[in-house]
Amino acid sequence: MTASVSVVIALIAGIVVFGTVGDLILSRTMKQVGRDDLHTWRDALRLAGRTLGAPGFYLGVACMAGAFASLLAALSVAPVSLVEPATALSFVLNTLGAQFLLKERVNPTRWMGTLLVTGGAYLLFF
Numbered sequence: 001m002t003a004s005v006s007v008v009i010a011l012i013a014g015i016v017v018f019g020t021v022g023d024l025i026l027s028r029t030m031k032q033v034g035r036d037d038l039h040t041w042r043d044a045l046r047l048a049g050r051t052l053g054a055p056g057f058y059l060g061v062a063c064m065a066g067a068f069a070s071l072l073a074a075l076s077v078a079p080v081s082l083v084e085p086a087t088a089l090s091f092v093l094n095t096l097g098a099q100f101l102l103k104e105r106v107n108p109t110r111w112m113g114t115l116l117v118t119g120g121a122y123l124l125f126f
Contacts, residue, residue: 003077003078007077008074008077008078008082008083011070011071011073011074011077011078011083012070012074012083012086012087014066014067014069014070014073014074015067015070015071015074015083015087015090016067016087016089016090016093017067018063018064018066018067018070019063019064019067019087019090020090020093020094020097021063022060022061022062022063022064022066022067023060023064023090023094023097024094024097024098024101024102025056025059025060025063026056026057026060026061026064027098027102028056028101028102029051029054029056029057029060030051031102032054032056033047033050033051033054033057034047034050071083071087081124084121084124085121085122085123085124088117088118088121088122089118091114091117091118091121092114092115092118095110095111095114
């Protein structure tokens with residue numbers, strides 16, 4: 001079964017956008033929830049409770065579910081050898097979001113790695 005190019009592009013965009021937004025929301029939420037030293041089951045349960053009580057957790061999971069649904073739909077109408085490399089843009093968007101939205105320090109080496117991985121994935125695309 002083949003789909004029109006615009007449908008495949010829309011599904012790949014859904015994977016990239018929903019996945020990136022979900023990653024960024026979950027990262028921010030988990031930093032707000034805080035990190036515990038997990039020495040006992042009680043520590044793990046406390047962390048799980050705080051996580052489940054954070055509204056951002058549910059929004060992030062919903063976005064990741066949207067990305068997964070888009071991936072399933074894309075794989076049903078396009079070859080995996082096209083879909084997966086095309087989603088490499090998410091590496092760049094995640095790094096941009098980390099630097100500018102989450103205020104993480106992204107050094108030049110990490111940027112170079114991000115661009116090399118993305119470039120390599122796009123070589124598979126063509």
